[in-house]
Amino acid sequence: MQTPITSKASAGLGLRRGLMKDLLAAPAGHFDFLEVAPENWIGIGGAHGAALRELAERYPLSCHGLSLSLGGPSPLDVGFLEEVRVFLDQHNVPLYSEHLSYCSDDGHLYDLLPLPFTEEAVHHVAARIRQAQDILGRRLAVENVSYYAAPQQDMDEVTFTNAVLREADCDLLLDVNNVYVNSINHGFYPRSFLAGIDANRVVAMHIAGHFDESDTLKIDTHGASVKPAVWSLLSEAYARFGAQPTLLERDFNFPAFCELVVELQTIRRLQTQEVGRGHSFAA
Template sequence: MPSAYPVEGSGLGLRRAFLGPLADRPSDKVDFYEVAPENWIDIGGRNGRLFRQMTERYPFVCHGLSLNLGGPAPLDEAFLHRVRQFLDTHNIRCYSEHLSYCGDDAHLYDLLPIPFTEEAVDYVSERIQRAQDILGRRLAVENVSYYAAPGQQMTEIEFINAVLERADCQLLLDVNNIYVNSINHRYDPVEYLYALPAERIAYSHIAGHSEEAEDLRVDTHGADVIDPVWDLLDKAYARFGVFPTLLERDFNIPPLDTLLSEVETISQFQQRHAADAALPQHASA
């Protein structure tokens, strides 16, 4: 029976520094890889050849950085056509983006929050639908970390669920972002998690963050995953079943073997939940 997900198992964000080591010594701990298309569309030379070898060997997904779904500037449709060609060329299984905005007349190099309003739901949903039309495939949008909520008229969970429904798109479930936001905005992360629509999950991210104060976390992707975030992933698998999950690490990059150890931890959680799901269910008396 075909999987409901575009990929399976545990994944890792691919960095150019990993191309050589992984080409020389492919890892059996990684089931799929993720790249930002902006960083790879025009790659050529030796790295381009190595990347092509990787996409022919492993399933890949893409996580974009600059689509600017919530921004005031028109969608960059020329860029979307280039992304579609890249996805087709490398048989990319899924394309995801942040549910945020990052530019107007120029790129802002930051992910800024979309106001949680009905007007914003309509606006961003129309842009997602247009992007999906150009891409010829459904887009997955990520629940993002944010540090202010200007003009808020809805809760975060009401906003993201409304966008998912209105745009008829998929969800990139970022477990670390739920934890970070729950501290910064003082809500129950498990309650938020359980309110998400399981049928829209495409895959998931897990990552580390920094603790700036008792009531402030910053989503850096620059540290090891901490136990409360692992626990939230555990609860997600218990609630929704096992879904593909990828380790993000963008700063303070440790040796590749260290990252592969964290990827293996994801696999261990997945294997345990898969084994539990396979056990016969006995009816209670």
Template structure:
């Protein structure tokens, strides 16, 4: 499949969700630059949804963000699935495929993204699986920092663990800014300390999303609400640290009027244009 896309690098994106297809197809030029898809939700899909994917892929570059590879899990990687993902990435000329730095399966799917222990053993285990995945995919993989609510054994902090995985696997990082904030509140650390500790040359994209304020000390990463001002501010700091990277606005349910999503995308564009200055939106 050959696609013709603008030569301007894509800067802001939305997730291709079935509940947004009508709005995405009717969107005006400049509302967003790229679409992110979970390949396992679209591989082999036909009918009206398959036609919509093909139409949108002709108009916009795609980025892929996986949900079920279980990079940190104990069960062998699903190599058959990885070959299917490679074919999907090749067909749609996808430049970036990312997955979660977590695990979600053992003998069966656990339907959640579970945190890894921050240990040397875990570094070696997940890095080897990332290298295996990259070999099959024939391209670099980016891993995303995840939100977590229970902390298994932590012999090192999150940034040290993440850097160790990135170095040993020789892979990239998709930085989820909302997850950094959520974890900082839930586990009592300064989010800027984590940002400043991450090696900047590895960051190739960012996510930003809304969350639910359960209490002052418990935040839940939902992707079902507008982005909070404190997270916009942290995104600005992330741009200052890592440069302006392609940034996805994550919204998975509880969709507002499409104009509200476009307004959030404009906030991302403004922060990018400011080059990561430390202002509030």
């Protein structure tokens, strides 16, 4: 039986059907944990369900949701949250995260839409996070998202994010690639974002590749290798928040599995360097 993630310095991959054969065949040590979207796996049987059970016995799981729509106007799907709680308990999952955004309004919109950075939005989404945590019986981590349109912004993203974390009393899954993409698209310094985030709330990180549309427009795709500038920012994030569990996100356009292993090794190297400095957490 697998045990939960116990080391902050750990590297994981997303459980994608396109990677299933490689994940099942991978020798021990290539990755430390697997992340699943519960929407895609709750109630799944057959060959995919058997593969999930086998992998869950060998590796710790984390869960990253896609459809909870924490910032949306429609009531939270209580039935779905109750199913998620059963799934988390069944697989001994230590971390469930969702996006600090919304994706539904009387139907699923199939996109992660940005929230306005307003006091009203802080109160709205924080109340929904608290409700979700009550139903789940555990803390929730929210992820900073990439966004391309900016609705009403009475405060900057860091101030908004910290306000939500504080009022909801929840954690942060820091997506380093999203910080970089947003910094280019919206003209702020990514180091300033890292410096402003409440360090005590960060419990995990994501890193991914993006598409360079132009020098001033980056598109978060999860379909390419991690860029050098994002690796550099990940190193700075470790210096600020410690060597947190880090997921390499790759959702499509999969390379040879050995190329993903090389990226996982880069995560491990950066984590080892940070731990070796002797200050794995900086408040």
